[in-house]
Amino acid sequence: MGDVKYDVAIGLEIHVELATRTKLFCGCPSRFGAPPNTLVCPICLGLPGSLPVLNRRAVELGILAALALGAEVAAESVFARKNYFYPDLPKGYQISQYERPLATGGELSWEGPGGPRTARIRRVHLEEDAGKSLHGEDAARSGSAAGYSLLDFNRCGVPLIEIVTEPDLTSPEDARAFLETLRQLLAYTDVSDVKLEEGSLRCDANVSLRPAGAAQPGVPVEIKNVNSFRFVQRALAYEIERQAARLAAGHPVARETRQYREATGSTESLRSKEQAHDYRYFPDPDLVPVAVDPEWIESLRRSLPELPEARRARYRSQYGLTAQEAALVTASLPLAGFFEATVAGGADPREAANWLVGELARLLNAHAADPSALKIGPGHLVELLGLLAAGVLSRPLAKEVFEESFLSGRRPADIVQARGLSQTTDEAELARQVEAVLAAHTGPAGDYRAGKERALGFLVGQVMRATGGRANPGTVNRLLRDRLGREG
């Protein structure tokens, strides 16, 4: 890369499938995974004479996304036709928005490694998705004869919003963090189910480099249709290195569109600026302007949940969580809801947060469980933390009980009772166990007496083990200290 340092400017265009029941301009189900060409009608197939009718719910979800991003929703936006030929675009044009988008402005903030980060939003607009083409080997795998491509129009007409950022992102990691934050926001607002593996969130990236501190912006290169956040990060990293190498060698960077190759992790030229499409946008005469009155916007604004950023700030100030705890516990709306309900039930906020981001996250991961269909609820955790605080359960036992609640949905108190897990409070019984442990481990007992504090922990652990975890560690501690004649 040489010695020259470059400032990197990255802008993203993110296509998000909206979580509507039906398509943008017809009544066909907007569903993933159906057999090819089964969710189609004359309208989404663009048959001669068919006409589009706008899905109101899609507009609502678009407005919700815009509001969540702090964008200004236009009182009137206009659908335009984006004209180009491709087999999976049956009308020969895509209905999108161009000169007058649904919303403009806004920003998104997140916690970067070096502190808070913000990227500005340029616009949010509504458009329909195209169908899917299968070529070559993909087509052959689906039963196509050699030399033929296959078309699936199920996705054709599925509602999307396109979110365009200003070129405010400065590194591939920054871009990825932005995308993760955006995904979280979209999930919070139920705008999209944001399933990356189903293509419900897709991304194009613009990246340009200029010598550090230079005023003149660099030449932007567009990278098309990168299908995962990981690939966005990789494609950008590759592209930044490629451009830096060119610039360092004294070659200009060509303004062009490039394609990311997953197999090689590299980008390659798709078309030059001269080959760029002229989409001949013009207002779609089949549709009337989308009028959005202020009351509609306000009622949608009122329906928004508290958004992650505001929630993080509140959890820190109201509950005393650390930035990291707050970020973890607000990762999803259900998790944040779980947390708040647990706290409302009387649990200590930080204790609750630690159980959720620790044990719950671990169990969800270990059992590949669906976080939206939990058997364990806030009531369980409140009860468990109560048992813990009251000394009925030791921490290791509490984790066992939590796991059982997680798996079965049974109340912690019931589990404790059924399994006879409650801590032994019978001090005579515990004293007998202490004697037995000291007899078996004379070495550590001597060490402790000789001043090695750590030896006590070992002995406590041995008593706990001997009692099957049912001993109260505090009581054991006290008994051992008493017995060994040193005050703690």
Add this chain to the structure above:
Amino acid sequence: MSSLGSIDRLAAGMAAGEFTAVELAREALDRIATLDGRLNSFVTLTPERALAQAEAVDNARTRGETLGPLAGIPMALKDNLCTRGILTTCSSRALKNHVPPYDATAWCRLEAAGAVLLGKTNLDEFAMGSSTENSAFFPTGNPWDPGRVPGGSSGGSAAAVASGEVVYALGSDTGGSIRQPAALTGVVGLKPTYGRVSRYGLVAFASSLDQVGPLARTVADCARVLQVIAGHDPLDSTSLPAAVPDYVPSLTGDVRGLKIGVPTEYFGMGVDPEVASLVRAGIEVLAGLGAEVAECSLPTTAHALAAYYVLAPAEASSNLARYDGVSYGHRATGGRDLEELYTRSRQEGLGAEVKRRIMLGTYVLSRGYYDAYYLKAQRVRALVSADFEQALGRFDLLASPTSPEVAFARGERAGDLLRMYMADACTIPVNLAGLPAISVPCGFSRGLPVGLQLIGRQLAEATLLRAAHAYEAATPQWRRVPPLAAGQERGWET
């Protein structure tokens, strides 16, 4: 009995048991068999379906069921209106074998009203033209002289109605495609307000201008058909949610006090002097009936044609992009790659006039030209509308020629595109403004019919129909039988 009767006469005849719907359909089919060899009004005939529909009407009547307002009346549809299970070709090679899986809303409503469909009529390919010579299949003849054009693009519908092959037909009007052929064949043609009739299932030419409407031999028949097809359609976002008034009761014959403006500019644009004088005489008839007539001016008229030939092709270039040979319609064989599949399918599938307009439209929408052409034409369109708004603030109606000339000979205009486009000079401004207009026969020049155009305010079809009906009642001398149908006048309603 006769298929040449009016809708109310025929309905009464069937109700009185004088004849059945099946007999009426048979007679119309016979007439088509006799005449259509010379006229070529039809692209597709649907005799089995027609007889089945007619029989269903007869059976329903026998059972004492309430029948729809158009029950048993033989009719035709322009072949750019989608019919489920019936070829809908737009008179284009691109759609030569295209059978839609759904019905146009206008046809749905007619079918529900008991209409008996005899077939689909010829048109200029994708409704682009003023002579029906641009059909990819064959030209249609004018019943007054089969060597002459019937006008266009709804020339097949006009010829079928004028010759008595059907009682009424639907057409579509983007720049005059209902009114101009109605004028050239001596029938009544109504272009409703933009949005009055659903465009769902009308194969688009220029979406912001296209409108479906009836052609019939009488104003009352047009009113009865409009009654059925008009009204809001949730499947068409541009269809107007306004209530539909009762049109037939508005046909009172009374035009006293009606203010009619006569725009001077409409008598200048290459209008044949004889046509002009017949139209002026027609307006005098309305004045004689008590209408208040005065000259007025629509100064932007001269620019309307140019604006239209930017906007209509722009929309068409996008609307016709779907005929790419991929999923339906004509697909060229032997293409080596996608580019060739597209190029050759469109090369072979589309005719010269359609290609001309696609290229024109692509050009005016291109980067660097959009502002100079498309946007400027939109501004002209707004001015044209403002002109009409001002004039129709003073007048209830405007009156003008429908077509500057009578029917011309087939092939006569082939080399003179501008003159061909001028055929719609009097009708195009109305589409730009989205207003309703009607053409009624107002005399003959050199033995060929001339049409009087009345233009109304938005959604004021009732006023248009009232004036046209009063004029028609006062001028029975203009209701003649075309020579081609001579010898079949029995039952011709005059």
